[in-house]
Amino acid sequence: MSENTEDSRRKTGVVLGFLEEAEPWQLLSAQFPSKVGGKPAWLSQQDLPSTSELVCEKCQLPALFLLQVYAPIVGFDQSFHRTVYIFCCKTPACYTLNDSRCFKVFRSQLRRKNDFYSYNPPPDEETTNSGDNQHVLSSGVKLCHLCGCAGQEGCSRCHAVTYCSKEHQVIDWKQRHKKECLTKTSSEDQNLFLFPEWELVTEPEELPVTDDKPPDTDSLEQADMTPSDLEENELEAMALHESPDTKVFQKFKECIAIEPHQVLRYCREGCPLWVSSKHVPSKAEIPKCPCGADRIFEFQIMPQLLNSLKVDRPDASIDWGTLVIYTCAASCDQGNKYSPEFIWKQDFSEDRAL
Template sequence: MAETGVALGFLEEAENWQLQSHQFPSKVGGKPAWLSQLDIPGLPELECGKCHLPTAFLMQVYAPITGQDRSFHRTLFVFCCKTPDCYSRNDSRCLKVFRSQLPRRNDFYPYNPPSDEDPNWTERDPGVHSSGVKLCKLCGCPGQKVCSKCHAVSYCSKEHQTIDWKHCHKKECCKQVPSSAVPSPFLFPELELVTEPEEHQKEESSQTVGDAQNNVECSSLVDDLAETELENMAMHETEDGKVFQKFKRRIASEPHQVLRYFRDGSPLWVSSEHVPVEKGIPHCSCGSRRIFEFQVMPQLLNDLKVDSTDASIDWGTLAVYTCADSCDQGNKYSSEFIWKQDFTEQK
């Protein structure tokens, strides 16, 4: 991951072996490819702060820090609640983010980088992590609740056991049949997250909001907004309108970006409302301040097919802030800070 300038993230199809832990992937959906194999977060750490149900794995970003051995391998994991009612306006309690990092010499991975070619990888038992930790059959997070009938699978919660029972385990339990290869509806589609540098764009400060709307090709996200709302923004040159137009101009050349990585930079906000001040971003447990690292773009909602006019999970952008020192907490997964900003409601 680039540490200078902005790197944009896009989604691509990938082979299963490319998205496993030993390949240090960046990806969205599926089950987490845990970095550290010890002290993996589970419940209650992964509970939604509103409904208290288990959150779902959304994405992970592999972001090592050059020149810092303790962060030679470093991955950030984002989880989100799948209950639409939990997505109150500008409320981040339905989201979680964790940081895991390891030095180059560690107990889990070889010193040399992995091969870019298929290593004839054989999938291990998905219900047991390589460290021996039992994983939830549904979500891939630690789970100690064992099916009382077959004792062959584990779950993190009663809720996930119920979902999996209805989805497939009812047909498999106590029968000599392989586990279903059909992905659970609880999981988001699994895709690789690849990055490339953002091409420099020269800001034209003299350009009016109306000119910007005429000259810039709108992204697929903006196309989904009601035409009357866009006209209203163009007619009323409010501060919020200026911020939104800046957002549109910046993403117009790459409308399919799902992530913007800019460690110690600034997010690209979608609104002038609900922008955090420095004092509003809590310090890391080590005492260091947190800095902006990356943001999740609204295009991801379209790509994951959860963007809907009906009730659905939703955000304008998600900004992730992490420890400025990327402090060493051993094998522990460190909780970091995430800020949810929604689009301004049109009156």
């Protein structure tokens, strides 16, 4: 083994995401956060995704905010600020094998000079006006008291809160608003409907350079799945136990073992790290952006994130092998609108899990 010095580590070009605790103000829109759980920190304060755009295509219930990644594209003013949002359904039954219909992805981007934020970077401390109103955006858009998405329908009794849907009003009534509504106080009771909130911090992936060949993430594309390059003495074992799928899964495990707590891998225009050789999309299966540009790989969400979402249930739970996000290669300008992007869920094959 080589020494653990700067020289003995090699950057892969992938940026890894990890969960960290943060002060609530650090996760507000004005700080341009990357975060998991809680309510979305909306970048554009206008033209939010509508309730119907956020509905799970399987059960028709509103999808819930999962995470957002702040990912400006350097050198392009139209994406000076840029955030990609992922929403997912909370109904375990919607998580069928390799089916992505219970997820929604949106991209928002703004020029440096825009209607909502200062031209200069935000202060790195809590300021008196940094507290976003939990119910109404600065633009006047009302937010659902339960989920934080656009919601115009008010509680008919107190008129103090609004909801995106009947379903969320019913859930919130039982969970906490019944109390709030009668006493006319806004309780700061924890909103247990949301996923637990974390900051998503990133750092470049570095692999130790050893005498052995380091895990080669570039070769994890479909093309490289044949056993022909394996050594003679491995062939017999492979005939007995290993399939191309086993090989992909082994590489996946080797690659993430170096940083086992990674919940996200970011590498725009790079390659995803697949968990299986099965159900990998062909180019034709990734729809083009309505602007005409191809969609390209931007980042993937790892199964490790599930451990921090409190979604495990013995009977059925929210689950994935990896979630792969493809976005417009041109990162086209849609004004203040949130542009839908594409997500691909790949599950572990057979009974594999981490």
